[in-house]
Amino acid sequence: GESVGLHLPTLSVQEGDNSIINCAYSNSASDYFIWYKQESGKGPQFIIDIRSNMDKRQGQRVTVLLNKTVKHLSLQIAATQPGDSAVYFCAGGEGSQGNLIFGKGTKLSVKP
Amino acid sequence: DSGVTQTPKHLITATGQRVTLRCSPRSGDLSVYWYQQSLDQGLQFLIQYYNGEERAKGNILERFSAQQFPDLHSELNLSSLELGDSALYFCASSGSGSTGAQYFGPGTRLTVL
Numbered sequence: 001g002e003s004v005g006l007h008l009p010t011l012s013v014q015e016g017d018n019s020i021i022n023c024a025y026s027n028s029a030s031d032y033f034i035w036y037k038q039e040s041g042k043g044p045q046f047i048i049d050i051r052s053n054m055d056k057r058q059g060q061r062v063t064v065l066l067n068k069t070v071k072h073l074s075l076q077i078a079a080t081q082p083g084d085s086a087v088y089f090c091a092g093g094e095g096s097q098g099n100l101i102f103g104k105g106t107k108l109s110v111k112p
Numbered sequence: 113d114s115g116v117t118q119t120p121k122h123l124i125t126a127t128g129q130r131v132t133l134r135c136s137p138r139s140g141d142l143s144v145y146w147y148q149q150s151l152d153q154g155l156q157f158l159i160q161y162y163n164g165e166e167r168a169k170g171n172i173l174e175r176f177s178a179q180q181f182p183d184l185h186s187e188l189n190l191s192s193l194e195l196g197d198s199a200l201y202f203c204a205s206s207g208s209g210s211t212g213a214q215y216f217g218p219g220t221r222l223t224v225l
Contacts, residue, residue: 032211043114043202043216044155051211089155093212099145099168100214102155 012109019077021106023090030092035064035075039086085110116217118203124223130191133220137184137205144186145214146178150199161186193224
């Protein structure tokens with residue numbers, strides 16, 4: 001069935017290191033993917049999105065890579081900071097106004 | 113701040129009761145989505161409205177209903193509440209961006225006792 005899932009439930013990195021959060025998806029019809037960050041007690045916060053016809057997109061300190069061949073995407077965070085500690089979700093969607101299918105989330109912990 | 117507002121922030125009620133959650137989308141966004149987040153289920157899509165009309169339905173129980181008003185704010189009505197309905201309820205909105213990126217509100221934490 002349709003699903004978007006994450007490889008690892010938790011990730012611990014040292015402050016200043018780069019973080020890589022992975023996500024696998026099963027729905028080949030997804031037109032785009034989005035990464036969200038959710039801090040405790042808050043709503044998911046949009047980080048970056050990528051259309052399915054792209055394989056890489058960069059933002060401020062973040063890069064999303066999409067490999068459609070193996071149905072995998074990743075979020076790379078450069079120079080990880082304590083403020084990056086949160087749960088990260090990937091989500092896939094179809095069409096410009098469709099609902100999103102979310103993965104379970106990866107908890108990122110940044111050690112000072 | 114995403115620009116999406118939700119009220120109330122917290123809601124405590126008893127089983128069997130009915131509650132209404134309110135959401136105001138970002139200025140200009142026509143689509144509103146409702147999600148439920150519980151510890152064991154993650155973020156689950158409930159329902160979507162676009163410019164006042166229901167657009168898509170997800171895992172929404174028959175005890176739950178929603179509507180979107182002419183001013184584009186939306187309400188989620190939860191009735192005959194059960195203990196298992198305790199969760200975070202998020203509203204999100206989207207506009208006419210290149211992807212369907214949705215912007216989430218701060219959520220309403222519902223506790224059913």
